Amino acid sequence: MRLLQVESGKIEEFLSDDDIPSYAILSHTWGGEEVTLADWEDMEEGKLRRMQGYAKIRYCRDQAMEDGLKWVWVDTCCIDKRSSAELSEAINSMFRWYRNATVCYAYLSDVSGSDDIKQSMSKSRWFTRGWTLQELLAPSLVTFYSMEWQSLGTKSELLQLLSSITLIEEEFLLSKDLQHASIAKRMSWASRRDTSKIEDRAYCLLGIFDINMPLIYGEGKKAFRRLQKEILEATPDDHTLFAW
Known part of the structure; x- marks a missing residue:
């Protein structure tokens, strides 16, 4: 796992969870x-600051x-996506990384602090993306920020609003073990979300179902079928997947 040191801006790699x-x-x-690891390591700081994705890192x-x-930890610059092995390891570890974080900052780039919070948050793109589902569920502490980086509230403070937007029960938003939710229920949470790559519709759910499997970009819809097979093998007594 690579982490960015907040004062120096240096990125260091930690090989052991301990x-x-x-x-x-x-x-x-x-x-x-977005600012990639290669950009962060090789580009002059002046050019970095002019990149659109720099502000949220700052x-x-x-x-x-x-x-x-x-x-x-910021996914854009803390994963070397040039390495398929590192990308696979990161995606298989990501739910754990979010769960183990002291705090998660959820940056809603299309919500202004001057807007009506309930209305603007309910329309935010953040709630439509596949990857942000685990980023909402895994951490115990999530603080939401507007495009101006004004605090909108924490997950616990916004609990009713978040539940109404996501259709996820409050107990699971408050970090109840996801294994207590049926397969069909967890699939329903992801049903209104999308990803840029078709394979990521499966890969973004690995942590939600506590599954590890290799990534094969280019396999298309086969990725989801592989995920279903892994889920069935891991939870043979839960047949709700067939109802989905």
Whole structure:
């Protein structure tokens, strides 16, 4: 796991879970110009600052520093996506990384702090993306921020609103063991969400179902069939998958 040091801006790799320090983690939706690991390591800082995806990393670092944390994890620049092996390991570990974070900052880039919060949050793109489902469920503490990085409230403070938007029961939003939810129920949570790549419709659910499997980009819809097979093998007594 790579982490970004908030003060120096250096990215360090931790090979053992026992060595990983306390960290904040960012949840967001991808835009057109994200800062990759290669950009962070090789590009001049002046050019980095002009990239569209830089601001939310800066916000995340500043907030972590204010919260007394020295490290942050941001998927855009903390995973070397040039390595298929590293990408596979990261996606299979991501639910655990979000669960183990001290705090998750959920950045809603299409919500303004001056808007009516209930109305604008309910229309936010963040709630339509496949990857953000586990980013909502896994961490015990999630704080939502507007496009200006104004705090909109925590997961517990916004519980009723989040439940009405996502149709997820409050007990599961409050980190109740997801294994207590049937397969069909967990599938229903993801049904209104989408991903840019068809394979990610399966891969973004690995942590939700506590499944590990290799990634094969290019396999298309076969990815979801592989996921279903793995789920059936892991939970043979839950037949609700067939009703989905």
